[in-house]
Amino acid sequence: MEELDKILNISVDCVVFGYDITTKSLNVLLIKRFLESENKKEILVDDYVLTGYHVLNKETLDDTASRVLKELTGLTNQYKKQFKAFGSPDRLMNEKDQIWIKSEGFNLRTITIAYYFLLNTEEVDLKKNKHQAKWFPINTLPILGFDHEKIILEAYEDLKVKCLREPIIFELLPDKFTINEVQDLYQSILGIEIDNRNFRRKLINKKYIIALDEKQIGISKKPAQLYMFSKDIYDKIHKTNYLISI
Amino acid sequence: MEELDKILNISVDCVVFGYDITTKSLNVLLIKRFLESENKKEILVDDYVLTGYHVLNKETLDDTASRVLKELTGLTNQYKKQFKAFGSPDRLMNEKDQIWIKSEGFNLRTITIAYYFLLNTEEVDLKKNKHQAKWFPINTLPILGFDHEKIILEAYEDLKVKCLREPIIFELLPDKFTINEVQDLYQSILGIEIDNRNFRRKLINKKYIIALDEKQIGISKKPAQLYMFSKDIYDKIHKTNYLISI
DNA sequence: ACAAAAGTGTTATCAGTACACCCATGC
Protein backbone atom coordinates (compact mmCIF):
# COMPACT_ATOMS: atom_id res chain seq x y z
CA MET A 1 0.00 0.00 0.00
CA GLU A 2 2.59 2.52 1.03
CA GLU A 3 4.74 1.38 -1.84
CA LEU A 4 2.09 2.47 -4.30
CA ASP A 5 2.05 5.91 -2.80
CA LYS A 6 5.73 6.62 -3.32
CA ILE A 7 6.90 8.83 -6.14
CA LEU A 8 9.83 6.76 -7.23
CA ASN A 9 11.99 9.49 -8.71
CA ILE A 10 11.51 12.29 -6.19
CA SER A 11 12.88 12.30 -2.68
CA VAL A 12 13.54 14.65 0.18
CA ASP A 13 16.86 14.55 2.03
CA CYS A 14 17.33 16.18 5.39
CA VAL A 15 20.52 17.68 6.75
CA VAL A 16 19.90 17.73 10.49
CA PHE A 17 22.25 20.20 12.14
CA GLY A 18 22.58 19.86 15.89
CA TYR A 19 24.73 22.02 18.10
CA ASP A 20 26.34 20.36 21.08
CA ILE A 21 26.66 23.12 23.61
CA THR A 22 29.05 21.25 25.89
CA THR A 23 31.60 20.28 23.25
CA LYS A 24 30.93 23.47 21.25
CA SER A 25 30.57 21.40 18.12
CA LEU A 26 28.23 21.83 15.18
CA ASN A 27 27.14 18.32 14.21
CA VAL A 28 25.22 16.58 11.46
CA LEU A 29 22.98 13.59 12.09
CA LEU A 30 23.72 10.67 9.75
CA ILE A 31 22.47 7.13 9.41
CA LYS A 32 24.34 3.99 8.55
CA ARG A 33 24.09 2.43 5.10
CA PHE A 34 25.12 -1.21 5.29
CA LEU A 35 24.71 -4.13 2.90
CA GLU A 36 26.35 -7.56 2.79
CA SER A 37 26.52 -9.98 -0.11
CA GLU A 38 24.00 -12.85 0.00
CA ASN A 39 26.50 -15.26 1.51
CA LYS A 40 27.43 -12.61 4.06
CA LYS A 41 31.07 -12.99 3.17
CA GLU A 42 31.48 -9.60 1.61
CA ILE A 43 30.51 -6.16 2.74
CA LEU A 44 29.06 -4.42 -0.27
CA VAL A 45 28.17 -1.09 1.21
CA ASP A 46 29.25 0.40 4.52
CA ASP A 47 29.04 4.13 4.87
CA TYR A 48 26.78 6.92 6.04
CA VAL A 49 24.00 8.92 4.39
CA LEU A 50 21.50 11.62 5.20
CA THR A 51 18.02 10.55 6.16
CA GLY A 52 15.55 10.98 3.43
CA TYR A 53 12.59 9.35 1.83
CA HIS A 54 10.52 9.43 -1.28
CA VAL A 55 7.78 12.01 -1.52
CA LEU A 56 4.38 10.41 -1.13
CA ASN A 57 1.60 11.05 -3.57
CA LYS A 58 -0.59 13.16 -1.33
CA GLU A 59 2.13 14.97 0.50
CA THR A 60 3.72 18.39 0.13
CA LEU A 61 7.51 18.57 0.09
CA ASP A 62 7.47 20.26 3.49
CA ASP A 63 5.37 17.40 4.84
CA THR A 64 7.86 14.86 3.58
CA ALA A 65 10.69 16.65 5.31
CA SER A 66 8.77 16.90 8.59
CA ARG A 67 7.84 13.24 8.39
CA VAL A 68 11.46 12.22 7.85
CA LEU A 69 12.63 14.29 10.81
CA LYS A 70 9.93 12.93 13.05
CA GLU A 71 10.80 9.36 12.22
CA LEU A 72 14.46 9.98 12.87
CA THR A 73 14.26 12.04 16.03
CA GLY A 74 10.65 12.10 17.21
CA LEU A 75 10.72 15.88 16.92
CA THR A 76 8.20 18.17 15.24
CA ASN A 77 8.11 21.94 14.76
CA GLN A 78 11.83 22.40 14.44
CA TYR A 79 13.29 25.11 12.23
CA LYS A 80 13.17 23.76 8.69
CA LYS A 81 14.47 25.22 5.47
CA GLN A 82 14.20 23.91 1.93
CA PHE A 83 17.48 25.07 0.50
CA LYS A 84 18.13 23.36 -2.84
CA ALA A 85 17.11 20.65 -5.28
CA PHE A 86 19.78 18.24 -6.50
CA GLY A 87 19.08 16.54 -9.78
CA SER A 88 22.22 15.91 -11.72
CA PRO A 89 21.86 12.74 -13.84
CA ASP A 90 25.02 11.25 -12.33
CA ARG A 91 24.33 11.99 -8.68
CA LEU A 92 23.60 8.35 -7.79
CA MET A 93 25.96 6.74 -10.25
CA ASN A 94 28.92 5.49 -8.28
CA GLU A 95 29.27 1.74 -7.80
CA LYS A 96 28.05 1.46 -4.21
CA ASP A 97 25.11 3.72 -4.87
CA GLN A 98 24.02 1.53 -7.75
CA ILE A 99 24.23 -1.63 -5.63
CA TRP A 100 22.18 0.08 -2.97
CA ILE A 101 19.59 1.40 -5.37
CA LYS A 102 19.15 -2.02 -6.89
CA SER A 103 18.52 -3.53 -3.47
CA GLU A 104 16.04 -0.80 -2.56
CA GLY A 105 14.32 -0.69 -5.91
CA PHE A 106 14.12 2.99 -6.62
CA ASN A 107 14.82 5.08 -9.65
CA LEU A 108 18.37 5.72 -10.87
CA ARG A 109 17.38 9.21 -11.93
CA THR A 110 16.01 10.52 -8.68
CA ILE A 111 15.81 14.19 -7.90
CA THR A 112 16.04 15.16 -4.29
CA ILE A 113 14.77 18.26 -2.58
CA ALA A 114 17.19 19.00 0.24
CA TYR A 115 16.15 20.54 3.55
CA TYR A 116 18.08 21.41 6.61
CA PHE A 117 16.87 21.41 10.19
CA LEU A 118 18.34 23.29 13.13
CA LEU A 119 18.15 22.02 16.69
CA ASN A 120 20.35 21.29 19.66
CA THR A 121 21.65 17.81 20.22
CA GLU A 122 20.16 17.53 23.71
CA GLU A 123 16.69 17.47 22.20
CA VAL A 124 17.41 14.18 20.48
CA ASP A 125 17.63 10.79 22.12
CA LEU A 126 19.50 8.52 19.74
CA LYS A 127 19.10 5.48 21.96
CA LYS A 128 15.65 4.64 20.64
CA ASN A 129 16.74 5.08 17.07
CA LYS A 130 16.52 2.15 14.67
CA HIS A 131 18.63 3.65 11.88
CA GLN A 132 21.94 3.62 13.78
CA ALA A 133 21.87 7.39 13.65
CA LYS A 134 24.93 9.21 14.88
CA TRP A 135 26.16 12.78 15.24
CA PHE A 136 29.26 13.80 13.29
CA PRO A 137 31.04 17.14 13.65
CA ILE A 138 30.68 19.09 10.42
CA ASN A 139 34.45 19.19 10.07
CA THR A 140 35.04 15.44 10.42
CA LEU A 141 32.38 13.80 8.31
CA PRO A 142 32.68 10.08 7.54
CA ILE A 143 32.59 8.56 4.06
CA LEU A 144 29.22 9.47 2.63
CA GLY A 145 27.04 7.74 0.05
CA PHE A 146 25.32 9.28 -2.97
CA ASP A 147 26.04 12.99 -3.39
CA HIS A 148 25.36 13.58 0.28
CA GLU A 149 28.68 15.16 1.09
CA LYS A 150 27.95 17.80 -1.51
CA ILE A 151 24.47 18.35 -0.10
CA ILE A 152 25.80 18.74 3.44
CA LEU A 153 28.48 21.19 2.39
CA GLU A 154 26.00 23.31 0.47
CA ALA A 155 23.63 23.27 3.43
CA TYR A 156 26.49 24.39 5.63
CA GLU A 157 27.36 27.23 3.25
CA ASP A 158 23.75 28.37 3.28
CA LEU A 159 23.69 28.20 7.07
CA LYS A 160 26.88 30.26 7.30
CA VAL A 161 25.49 32.98 5.08
CA LYS A 162 22.09 32.97 6.72
CA CYS A 163 23.27 33.10 10.31
CA LEU A 164 24.90 36.45 9.54
CA ARG A 165 21.63 37.96 8.34
CA GLU A 166 18.83 36.23 10.21
CA PRO A 167 18.47 35.22 13.85
CA ILE A 168 18.50 31.49 13.11
CA ILE A 169 21.40 30.93 15.45
CA PHE A 170 18.95 30.69 18.35
CA GLU A 171 17.34 27.64 16.75
CA LEU A 172 20.53 25.75 17.54
CA LEU A 173 20.50 26.72 21.22
CA PRO A 174 18.22 25.88 24.15
CA ASP A 175 15.49 28.42 24.92
CA LYS A 176 17.60 29.88 27.71
CA PHE A 177 21.19 30.61 26.86
CA THR A 178 24.13 32.75 27.92
CA ILE A 179 25.80 35.39 25.79
CA ASN A 180 29.00 33.40 25.69
CA GLU A 181 27.14 30.38 24.38
CA VAL A 182 25.90 32.43 21.45
CA GLN A 183 29.42 33.66 20.82
CA ASP A 184 30.83 30.12 20.95
CA LEU A 185 28.22 29.00 18.48
CA TYR A 186 29.01 31.77 16.00
CA GLN A 187 32.67 30.90 16.34
CA SER A 188 31.98 27.22 15.70
CA ILE A 189 29.84 27.82 12.65
CA LEU A 190 31.97 30.49 11.05
CA GLY A 191 35.39 29.33 12.24
CA ILE A 192 36.32 32.80 13.46
CA GLU A 193 37.29 34.52 16.71
CA ILE A 194 35.02 37.23 18.06
CA ASP A 195 35.88 39.89 20.63
CA ASN A 196 33.84 39.09 23.72
CA ARG A 197 33.28 42.65 24.93
CA ASN A 198 32.06 43.94 21.61
CA PHE A 199 29.89 40.90 21.04
CA ARG A 200 28.25 41.18 24.45
CA ARG A 201 27.48 44.84 24.00
CA LYS A 202 26.03 44.24 20.58
CA LEU A 203 23.77 41.41 21.66
CA ILE A 204 22.64 42.84 24.98
CA ASN A 205 21.62 46.07 23.25
CA LYS A 206 19.20 44.21 20.96
CA LYS A 207 15.63 44.61 22.15
CA TYR A 208 14.80 41.05 21.21
CA ILE A 209 17.49 39.60 23.50
CA ILE A 210 15.78 39.46 26.85
CA ALA A 211 17.62 39.08 30.14
CA LEU A 212 15.89 36.58 32.41
CA ASP A 213 15.74 36.59 36.21
CA GLU A 214 17.82 33.44 36.16
CA LYS A 215 21.37 32.28 36.21
CA GLN A 216 22.92 29.00 35.22
CA ILE A 217 22.64 26.26 37.80
CA GLY A 218 24.74 23.19 38.44
CA ILE A 219 27.79 24.81 37.00
CA SER A 220 31.11 24.54 38.82
CA LYS A 221 32.21 28.10 38.18
CA LYS A 222 30.58 31.50 38.32
CA PRO A 223 27.11 30.96 36.86
CA ALA A 224 26.26 33.21 33.93
CA GLN A 225 23.19 35.33 33.27
CA LEU A 226 20.59 33.63 31.10
CA TYR A 227 18.82 35.28 28.16
CA MET A 228 16.10 34.37 25.72
CA PHE A 229 15.33 35.40 22.13
CA SER A 230 11.96 36.96 21.31
CA LYS A 231 10.95 36.27 17.74
CA ASP A 232 7.91 38.53 18.12
CA ILE A 233 9.99 41.56 18.98
CA TYR A 234 12.50 40.74 16.27
CA ASP A 235 9.78 40.57 13.63
CA LYS A 236 8.27 43.87 14.73
CA ILE A 237 11.58 45.65 14.42
CA HIS A 238 12.58 44.14 11.10
CA LYS A 239 9.37 44.52 9.14
CA THR A 240 10.72 47.29 6.93
CA ASN A 241 14.43 47.41 7.14
CA TYR A 242 15.91 48.25 3.77
CA LEU A 243 19.58 48.77 4.48
CA ILE A 244 21.53 48.20 1.30
CA SER A 245 24.76 46.54 2.34
CA ILE A 246 26.58 45.44 -0.76
CA MET B 1 12.41 10.59 -29.58
CA GLU B 2 12.50 13.71 -27.49
CA GLU B 3 9.27 12.61 -25.87
CA LEU B 4 10.98 9.53 -24.51
CA ASP B 5 13.62 11.66 -22.88
CA LYS B 6 11.28 13.74 -20.82
CA ILE B 7 10.83 13.08 -17.12
CA LEU B 8 7.08 13.44 -16.96
CA ASN B 9 6.72 14.53 -13.38
CA ILE B 10 9.64 16.94 -13.01
CA SER B 11 9.85 20.35 -14.64
CA VAL B 12 11.79 23.56 -14.40
CA ASP B 13 9.97 26.90 -14.46
CA CYS B 14 11.77 30.14 -15.13
CA VAL B 15 10.87 33.54 -13.76
CA VAL B 16 12.60 35.89 -16.18
CA PHE B 17 13.00 39.32 -14.57
CA GLY B 18 13.81 42.13 -16.97
CA TYR B 19 14.35 45.72 -15.97
CA ASP B 20 13.17 48.36 -18.40
CA ILE B 21 15.50 51.26 -17.81
CA THR B 22 13.41 53.80 -19.71
CA THR B 23 10.10 53.13 -17.98
CA LYS B 24 11.87 52.26 -14.70
CA SER B 25 9.80 49.13 -14.45
CA LEU B 26 10.75 45.68 -13.17
CA ASN B 27 9.06 43.22 -15.52
CA VAL B 28 8.43 39.50 -15.78
CA LEU B 29 8.41 37.66 -19.09
CA LEU B 30 5.31 35.49 -19.56
CA ILE B 31 3.91 33.36 -22.35
CA LYS B 32 0.35 32.91 -23.49
CA ARG B 33 -1.60 29.75 -22.66
CA PHE B 34 -4.50 29.39 -25.06
CA LEU B 35 -6.83 26.49 -25.88
CA GLU B 36 -10.12 26.34 -27.74
CA SER B 37 -12.71 23.58 -27.72
CA GLU B 38 -12.61 21.23 -30.71
CA ASN B 39 -15.39 23.09 -32.52
CA LYS B 40 -13.58 26.35 -31.83
CA LYS B 41 -16.72 27.82 -30.33
CA GLU B 42 -15.46 27.99 -26.79
CA ILE B 43 -12.25 29.29 -25.28
CA LEU B 44 -11.18 26.77 -22.71
CA VAL B 45 -7.97 28.35 -21.48
CA ASP B 46 -6.72 31.88 -22.02
CA ASP B 47 -4.17 33.16 -19.58
CA TYR B 48 -0.44 33.49 -19.03
CA VAL B 49 2.21 31.22 -17.54
CA LEU B 50 5.93 31.13 -16.93
CA THR B 51 8.07 29.37 -19.45
CA GLY B 52 9.21 26.01 -18.35
CA TYR B 53 9.77 22.53 -19.58
CA HIS B 54 10.26 19.01 -18.37
CA VAL B 55 13.70 17.97 -17.27
CA LEU B 56 15.28 15.67 -19.83
CA ASN B 57 16.85 12.39 -18.85
CA LYS B 58 20.47 13.34 -19.39
CA GLU B 59 20.25 16.91 -18.25
CA THR B 60 21.07 18.67 -14.99
CA LEU B 61 18.46 21.01 -13.56
CA ASP B 62 20.66 23.99 -14.37
CA ASP B 63 20.88 22.81 -17.97
CA THR B 64 17.12 22.61 -18.22
CA ALA B 65 16.78 26.17 -16.99
CA SER B 66 19.40 27.45 -19.42
CA ARG B 67 17.76 25.60 -22.28
CA VAL B 68 14.36 27.09 -21.47
CA LEU B 69 15.81 30.61 -21.33
CA LYS B 70 17.65 30.17 -24.57
CA GLU B 71 14.58 28.95 -26.39
CA LEU B 72 12.55 31.87 -25.07
CA THR B 73 15.03 34.70 -25.54
CA GLY B 74 18.03 33.38 -27.44
CA LEU B 75 20.21 34.39 -24.50
CA THR B 76 22.83 32.36 -22.69
CA ASN B 77 25.05 33.12 -19.69
CA GLN B 78 22.58 35.31 -17.89
CA TYR B 79 22.45 35.44 -14.10
CA LYS B 80 20.51 32.38 -13.01
CA LYS B 81 19.39 31.27 -9.58
CA GLN B 82 17.58 28.12 -8.50
CA PHE B 83 15.45 29.45 -5.70
CA LYS B 84 12.82 26.88 -4.73
CA ALA B 85 11.06 23.63 -5.59
CA PHE B 86 7.27 23.63 -5.69
CA GLY B 87 5.61 20.29 -5.25
CA SER B 88 2.31 20.61 -3.43
CA PRO B 89 -0.08 17.86 -4.60
CA ASP B 90 -2.74 20.42 -5.51
CA ARG B 91 -0.55 22.88 -7.38
CA LEU B 92 -1.95 21.95 -10.81
CA MET B 93 -5.45 21.09 -9.72
CA ASN B 94 -7.69 23.94 -10.78
CA GLU B 95 -10.07 23.32 -13.67
CA LYS B 96 -8.16 25.12 -16.43
CA ASP B 97 -4.91 23.55 -15.40
CA GLN B 98 -6.45 20.10 -15.65
CA ILE B 99 -7.81 20.78 -19.14
CA TRP B 100 -4.40 22.00 -20.18
CA ILE B 101 -2.54 19.08 -18.67
CA LYS B 102 -4.86 16.63 -20.41
CA SER B 103 -4.18 18.28 -23.76
CA GLU B 104 -0.41 18.27 -23.17
CA GLY B 105 -0.25 14.82 -21.66
CA PHE B 106 1.92 15.33 -18.64
CA ASN B 107 1.67 14.21 -15.07
CA LEU B 108 -0.87 15.68 -12.66
CA ARG B 109 1.62 15.40 -9.83
CA THR B 110 4.49 17.34 -11.27
CA ILE B 111 7.15 18.92 -9.14
CA THR B 112 8.80 22.00 -10.52
CA ILE B 113 12.19 23.43 -9.71
CA ALA B 114 11.85 27.19 -10.04
CA TYR B 115 14.67 29.44 -11.25
CA TYR B 116 14.86 33.13 -11.80
CA PHE B 117 16.92 35.00 -14.35
CA LEU B 118 18.03 38.61 -14.25
CA LEU B 119 18.59 40.68 -17.38
CA ASN B 120 17.57 43.96 -18.93
CA THR B 121 14.69 44.07 -21.34
CA GLU B 122 16.76 45.61 -24.12
CA GLU B 123 18.69 42.38 -24.48
CA VAL B 124 15.57 40.53 -25.57
CA ASP B 125 13.89 40.80 -28.96
CA LEU B 126 10.36 39.49 -28.54
CA LYS B 127 9.51 39.92 -32.22
CA LYS B 128 11.00 36.58 -33.21
CA ASN B 129 9.31 34.78 -30.38
CA LYS B 130 6.87 31.99 -31.13
CA HIS B 131 5.33 31.73 -27.66
CA GLN B 132 3.61 35.14 -27.69
CA ALA B 133 5.92 36.15 -24.91
CA LYS B 134 5.26 39.50 -23.28
CA TRP B 135 6.69 41.63 -20.49
CA PHE B 136 4.46 42.43 -17.52
CA PRO B 137 5.35 44.82 -14.71
CA ILE B 138 5.72 42.87 -11.48
CA ASN B 139 2.96 44.97 -9.94
CA THR B 140 0.37 44.40 -12.66
CA LEU B 141 0.55 40.73 -13.49
CA PRO B 142 -2.20 39.18 -15.63
CA ILE B 143 -4.27 36.12 -14.70
CA LEU B 144 -1.76 33.31 -14.31
CA GLY B 145 -2.13 29.56 -14.77
CA PHE B 146 -0.99 26.79 -12.42
CA ASP B 147 0.64 28.09 -9.24
CA HIS B 148 2.72 30.52 -11.23
CA GLU B 149 1.59 33.65 -9.45
CA LYS B 150 2.84 32.13 -6.22
CA ILE B 151 6.14 31.20 -7.85
CA ILE B 152 6.63 34.70 -9.21
CA LEU B 153 5.86 36.35 -5.91
CA GLU B 154 8.28 34.09 -4.07
CA ALA B 155 10.97 34.79 -6.65
CA TYR B 156 10.34 38.49 -6.19
CA GLU B 157 10.66 38.18 -2.41
CA ASP B 158 13.95 36.35 -2.83
CA LEU B 159 15.17 39.02 -5.23
CA LYS B 160 14.24 41.79 -2.79
CA VAL B 161 16.14 40.18 0.03
CA LYS B 162 19.11 39.28 -2.11
CA CYS B 163 19.57 42.66 -3.76
CA LEU B 164 20.21 44.15 -0.30
CA ARG B 165 23.08 41.76 0.38
CA GLU B 166 24.63 40.85 -2.95
CA PRO B 167 25.49 42.97 -5.97
CA ILE B 168 22.94 41.28 -8.22
CA ILE B 169 21.30 44.58 -9.05
CA PHE B 170 23.88 45.10 -11.78
CA GLU B 171 22.63 42.00 -13.60
CA LEU B 172 19.46 43.93 -14.36
CA LEU B 173 21.32 46.89 -15.86
CA PRO B 174 23.41 47.36 -18.99
CA ASP B 175 27.17 47.04 -18.54
CA LYS B 176 27.51 50.82 -18.44
CA PHE B 177 25.09 52.64 -16.18
CA THR B 178 24.66 55.86 -14.26
CA ILE B 179 24.36 56.16 -10.50
CA ASN B 180 20.81 57.42 -10.80
CA GLU B 181 19.85 54.40 -12.84
CA VAL B 182 21.03 52.15 -10.01
CA GLN B 183 19.05 54.23 -7.56
CA ASP B 184 15.91 54.08 -9.71
CA LEU B 185 16.25 50.33 -9.94
CA TYR B 186 16.55 49.89 -6.18
CA GLN B 187 13.52 52.09 -5.76
CA SER B 188 11.54 50.04 -8.29
CA ILE B 189 12.42 46.71 -6.75
CA LEU B 190 11.99 47.69 -3.13
CA GLY B 191 9.24 50.27 -3.51
CA ILE B 192 11.11 52.81 -1.43
CA GLU B 193 12.55 56.31 -1.80
CA ILE B 194 16.29 56.76 -1.41
CA ASP B 195 18.16 59.99 -0.73
CA ASN B 196 20.17 60.75 -3.84
CA ARG B 197 23.15 62.41 -2.16
CA ASN B 198 23.71 59.66 0.35
CA PHE B 199 23.21 56.97 -2.27
CA ARG B 200 25.70 58.54 -4.68
CA ARG B 201 28.35 58.89 -2.02
CA LYS B 202 27.87 55.33 -0.87
CA LEU B 203 28.11 53.84 -4.35
CA ILE B 204 30.91 56.02 -5.67
CA ASN B 205 33.05 55.16 -2.65
CA LYS B 206 32.86 51.44 -3.45
CA LYS B 207 36.06 50.25 -5.08
CA TYR B 208 34.16 47.93 -7.38
CA ILE B 209 32.11 50.77 -8.90
CA ILE B 210 34.38 52.13 -11.59
CA ALA B 211 33.93 55.53 -13.23
CA LEU B 212 34.40 55.31 -16.99
CA ASP B 213 35.78 57.99 -19.33
CA GLU B 214 32.35 58.22 -20.87
CA LYS B 215 29.09 60.05 -20.52
CA GLN B 216 25.65 59.23 -21.76
CA ILE B 217 25.04 60.05 -25.42
CA GLY B 218 21.87 60.82 -27.34
CA ILE B 219 20.20 62.13 -24.23
CA SER B 220 18.22 65.39 -24.44
CA LYS B 221 19.36 66.71 -21.08
CA LYS B 222 22.63 66.92 -19.22
CA PRO B 223 24.37 63.59 -19.89
CA ALA B 224 25.42 61.68 -16.81
CA GLN B 225 28.69 60.00 -15.92
CA LEU B 226 28.79 56.30 -16.74
CA TYR B 227 30.07 53.62 -14.38
CA MET B 228 30.64 49.90 -14.48
CA PHE B 229 30.64 47.14 -11.87
CA SER B 230 33.72 44.98 -11.38
CA LYS B 231 32.82 41.54 -10.09
CA ASP B 232 36.51 40.70 -9.71
CA ILE B 233 37.16 43.54 -7.33
CA TYR B 234 33.95 42.84 -5.45
CA ASP B 235 34.91 39.20 -4.92
CA LYS B 236 38.39 40.12 -3.70
CA ILE B 237 36.99 42.47 -1.10
CA HIS B 238 34.25 40.17 0.13
CA LYS B 239 36.15 36.91 0.48
CA THR B 240 36.07 36.89 4.25
CA ASN B 241 33.56 39.35 5.52
CA TYR B 242 31.86 38.04 8.63
CA LEU B 243 29.80 40.98 9.82
CA ILE B 244 26.97 39.70 11.96
CA SER B 245 23.98 41.90 11.21
CA ILE B 246 20.97 40.44 12.89
C1' DA C 1 16.65 81.63 -21.23
C1' DC C 2 14.44 77.73 -19.85
C1' DA C 3 13.43 73.02 -18.53
C1' DA C 4 15.23 68.92 -16.78
C1' DA C 5 18.09 66.10 -14.58
C1' DA C 6 22.98 65.86 -12.69
C1' DG C 7 25.66 66.75 -9.15
C1' DT C 8 27.41 68.61 -4.63
C1' DG C 9 28.76 69.31 1.49
C1' DT C 10 28.03 69.54 6.36
C1' DT C 11 26.66 68.08 10.64
C1' DA C 12 24.93 64.73 14.06
C1' DT C 13 24.35 60.24 15.39
C1' DC C 14 25.18 55.45 15.58
C1' DA C 15 27.77 51.16 15.00
C1' DG C 16 32.01 48.82 14.82
C1' DT C 17 36.79 47.90 16.40
C1' DA C 18 40.70 47.52 19.33
C1' DC C 19 42.22 46.65 23.63
C1' DA C 20 43.30 44.62 29.35
C1' DC C 21 41.73 44.01 33.77
C1' DC C 22 38.64 43.01 37.85
C1' DC C 23 34.90 40.08 39.75
C1' DA C 24 32.08 36.35 41.44
C1' DT C 25 31.70 31.81 42.31
C1' DG C 26 32.60 26.85 43.49
C1' DC C 27 35.94 24.03 44.98
Added chain:
DNA sequence: GCATGGGTGTACTGATAACACTTTTGT
Protein backbone atom coordinates in the same frame (compact mmCIF):
# COMPACT_ATOMS: atom_id res chain seq x y z
C1' DG D 1 42.86 31.27 48.49
C1' DC D 2 42.90 30.02 43.96
C1' DA D 3 41.47 28.65 39.47
C1' DT D 4 38.00 29.45 36.14
C1' DG D 5 35.22 31.68 33.25
C1' DG D 6 32.00 35.93 33.65
C1' DG D 7 31.75 40.42 33.11
C1' DT D 8 33.12 45.40 32.34
C1' DG D 9 34.68 50.87 29.79
C1' DT D 10 36.85 54.05 26.66
C1' DA D 11 38.54 56.21 22.72
C1' DC D 12 38.83 56.05 17.69
C1' DT D 13 37.11 55.47 13.34
C1' DG D 14 33.91 54.86 9.66
C1' DA D 15 29.13 54.63 8.00
C1' DT D 16 24.51 56.37 7.87
C1' DA D 17 20.81 59.86 7.86
C1' DA D 18 18.84 64.28 7.35
C1' DC D 19 18.74 68.09 4.67
C1' DA D 20 18.38 72.19 -0.19
C1' DC D 21 20.67 74.39 -3.60
C1' DT D 22 23.80 75.02 -7.82
C1' DT D 23 25.49 73.32 -12.28
C1' DT D 24 25.39 71.52 -16.75
C1' DT D 25 23.44 70.49 -20.80
C1' DG D 26 20.22 70.33 -24.99
C1' DT D 27 16.65 72.58 -27.03
